[in-house]
Amino acid sequence: MPRFNSTAIARAEYNPQTAVLQIWFVESDGPYDYFGVPRHIYDGLCNARSKGRYYNDHIRDQYGNR
Known part of the structure; x- marks a missing residue:
C-alpha cells in the first residue's frame, strides 16, 4: 500500500478484482472507498x-464513494 508525501492524501490502496480504490486523507479518518475505478486511474494517482x-481532477465526483 503506497504512502504518499502529500499534504492532501496520506495513502491509497487498489483492489483490481473489485475495482475499489481506498484513499486515506491527511486531515480525516479513512479509508474512503471509491467504486468502479479503472486501474489506470489508480496508477495515475500513484x-x-x-x-x-489528481484526486480533484480524476476521482472526486467521478466515482461512487462511501
Whole structure:
C-alpha cells in the first residue's frame, strides 16, 4: 500500500478484482472507498506530482464513494 508525501492524501490502496480504490486523507479518518475505478486511474494517482490535484481532477465526483 503506497504512502504518499502529500499534504492532501496520506495513502491509497487498489483492489483490481473489485475495482475499489481506498484513499486515506491527511486531515480525516479513512479509508474512503471509491467504486468502479479503472486501474489506470489508480496508477495515475500513484504517479501524479500533485496527489490532491489528481484526486480533484480524476476521482472526486467521478466515482461512487462511501
